[in-house]
């Protein structure tokens with residue numbers, strides 16, 4: 001795929017989240033089109049709780065950078081532990097909703113395109129949820145260099161992402177090795193193409209090791225992938 005095609009997908013990805021902002025939470029709350037019955041809902045929320053417990057154990061304290069913060073489901077968790085949060089996203093609409101939910105003195109919002117963002121500060125913790133899967137494989141290394149640049153020497157990283165699901169929540173992806181994409185639909189029927197890369201814990205751990213990162217990457221049974229790590233080997237790694 002040519003570079004300008006990738007640029008147009010990444011642009012469409014931002015437009016998608018701008019347009020989806022007010023219905024984004026239906027996905028997280030398993031409502032509307034994302035409601036696949038009470039049994040699966042219970043499973044989803046029990047796995048959300050599992051990841052929340054892991055984040056609590058990780059203890060994202062100090063100065064935290066949240067990359068692609070979205071409407072703020074995880075900002076809400078981070079404010080419990082962090083002294084200060086810088087929350088970055090490219091979509092104004094999601095930043096407005098996040099601010100409504102979590103706006104307080106210790107949360108600072110930045111509107112920026114992460115593929116063209118030069119962080120001016122260093123952080124104790126960098127967090128991102130459901131973002132890594134939207135980074136094209138050929139920008140994976142560039143993204144982790146951004147994380148490295150924004151991290152203090154003893155800094156730590158925690159991320160959450162989607163596990164490939166085969167159930168009714170299955171996301172269809174076009175397995176282009178350069179730019180794997182997924183077609184997303186809004187409630188009004190509009191469709192958007194986004195990048196979607198599904199990772200497996202072992203392979204992702206190895207890929208990160210090659211870039212110099214020590215990570216533990218795990219998954220819940222059905223829905224989530226999560227990982228925590230740093231550039232130096234620390235106790236839990």
Ligand SMILES: C[S@@+](CC[C@H](N)C(=O)[O-])C[C@H]1O[C@@H](n2cnc3c(N)ncnc32)[C@H](O)[C@@H]1O
Pocket residue numbers: 010013014017018067068069070071072073074088089090091094112113114115128129130131134
């Ligand atoms: C799947 S959502 C995740 C949001 C949030 N982290 C969560 O867990 O609910 C992906 C987010 O990435 C943001 N995003 C997409 N492309 C971006 C870009 N190039 N730079 C910054 N943010 C971007 C979207 O606006 C959206 O809020």
